[in-house]
Amino acid sequence: MPRAAARIGAFAVCQAAVIAGFGLLITGPAREFWPMTAEDAAVEALEDARTATLDTASTIASALGDTSTVVGLTLLACLALVLVPGLPRWREAVFLAIGVSLQSVIFVLITASVDRTRPDVERMDDSPPTSSYTSGHTGAATALYAGLAVLVLSRVRAPWRKPLAALLLLLPLLVGLARLYRGMHHPTDVAGGLANGALSLFVVGRAVLPGHSWVGRPPADAMDIAVAAAEERPAPAQKRLTVIVNPTVTDEATQEQLRLVLAQHGYRDTPFVATTTEDTGGGQTAEALRAGTELIAVCGGDGTVRAVADALAGTGVPLVLVPSGTGNLLARHLHLPLGPAEALAAGLTGEPRALDLGRIEGDGFPAVHFTAMAGAGLDATMLEETSDRAKSVLGWPAYVLAGAKGLRTPRMRLTVRLDGGPEQRRTARMVLLANIGTVQAGAAPVPAAKPDDGLLDLAVFDPRGAGGWLRAAGVLLRAKRRGAGGADVTGTGDGGPVEFHTFRRAELTFARPQPREIDGDPVGPGLRLTAEVRPGALTVMLPARER
Secondary structure (H helix, E strand, O other): OHHHHHHHHHHHHHHHHHHHHHHHHHHOOOOOOOOHHHHHHHHHHHHHOOOHHHHHHHHHHHHOOOHHHHHHHHHHHHHHHHHOOOOOOHHHHHHHHHHHHHHHHHHHHHHHHOOOOOOOOOOOOOOOOOOOOOOHHHHHHHHHHHHHHHHHHHHOOOOOHHHHHHHHHHHHHHHHHHHHHOOOOOHHHHHHHHHHHHHHHHHHHHHHOOOOOOOOOOOOOHHHHHHHHHHHOOOOOOOOEEEEEOOOOOOHHHHHHHHHHHHHOOOOOOOEEEOOOOOOOHHHHHHHHHOOOOEEEEEEOHHHHHHHHHHHOOOOOOEEEEEOOOOOHHHHHOOOOOOHHHHHHHHHOOEEEEEEEEEEEEOOEEEEEEOOEEEEEHHHHHHHHOOHHHHHHHOOHHHHHHHHHHOOOOOEEEEEEEOOOOOEEEEEOEEEEEOOOOOHHHOOOOOOOOOOOOOEEEEEEOOOHHHHHHHHHHHHHHHHHHHHOOOOOOOOOOOOOEEEEEEOEEEEEEEEEEOEEEOOEEOOOEEEEEEEEEEEEEEEEEOHHHO
């Protein structure tokens, strides 16, 4: 709960700053540009179109966003979620209550920051003392009715759930239109209200609704029950299993849940071996292999997975991924469950699949394997600037905030040699050597990279200015769509904001020392990176549907 509260607070500050900044933009430098110059004409057109019937309809629609209506309906919905017999939904009630409240708090902050007068038309309601930007009615209606739509879509299985959700999502739009019709707001005020309500729901939902947000301890006799159930059903002979666990990201409650899952699948007295600052998983894995372990489960983040995979490379001993860190890139790319207990259960009942590894070396560090990505430049700077505390509080968005600092650094100059070919000279903000294509939030910086194609992928990012970053985003979106369809998205050539290549061996040489990272762990600045693919070097247990 404290972590969820901290994340909500941090994101709320960013949300208020962004929406208020947009308000200052449209009331300041952008007020003389279209579409801001057309807003008054739009409101005046609605004033001219007023009729008695539309007046009545707008009164009803506007009332759906009144403070008394929103507060009353929110209270009733939350009471129903927690008091109706057979339907205690505490998380959903918290999600709705905090979402509506957060929207209100941010609305007050924004109206205090952006002083915008209301449209110069006959207003049909009394003007409240707050600024015209944003529309409080619209924001409150979005938080309430869109929040109810989210709960209907995610928690109801009846065939009428989609029509009901569509109706609920329509209500904030009707409220916003009514506020325009009644002369209370400009169109951008309504847009700001919609954004405020929607972002509030997103922030609270990400912190509260996921099933792994608040890890609960199993009952005291849960282990005995699980063991008894496992003994009653026939089970195939179990392999000798060792769990490598990073205690800094896997608390005792989670470990108890993992032991319960192991017992349910017939694994009793399984050793849990903790990593340390000095040995992040490689030494523990090597010792387990010497002791005859036939299956390794790794419970940690990308760095722990990389260390364990490095020790397992080429052994054929299968690995079960139990994501517990901030990025969990390999697990995300393989579409594995992100809850530790669910991931362990999926791995124990899965089938072995051979995946590629990348082998990388450079000046200042020995040759090691990576499972996801390595790189130099902006991404490495971003990782170096992100503190462990920020990651634990904010999660992956902490990397984005830290990455803004790296945009001020000069672009790098480098030479690239692929598969023994001629040297190619490039400038870049960052370079990525990838075994997988996707990262957090569904982003795909190297869309075509696959962990089982016998190749690695190189992406060279060299956008120039804001327009260059927008072009780079467009290239990535197009490449992601083509990659999803199986088409080649490599070899885009130089001169653009993003350049893709595939290779078996790549040699990168930088004109001056650059920050470098391997699977999310900084390895210090240097002048060189050499990477090559090791096809099928790692065996991972995956559900049959992922094959």
